[in-house]
Amino acid sequence: MKHxxxxxxMGSNGRRVVEEKYNWENMERELLQIYxxxxxx
Known part of the structure; x- marks a missing residue:
């Protein structure tokens, strides 16, 4: 690996984005909106 x-x-940033977007609070909000x-x- 050169860099x-x-x-x-990049891995840390990717993980942070996933943790922010796909957490229980956001999933709950989306499900309630769908319902x-x-x-x-």
Whole structure:
């Protein structure tokens, strides 16, 4: 690997993004929104 420091930083940044986007609070919010939309059909 030519750039191990950059690879580690990219991995850390990727993990942070996934942890921020796919957490229980966000998943709950999305599910409640879907349920509300379905309830209005």
């Amino acid at each position: 191990p420091k950059e690879a580690e930083e 509300a939309e379905l309830d209005g059909c």
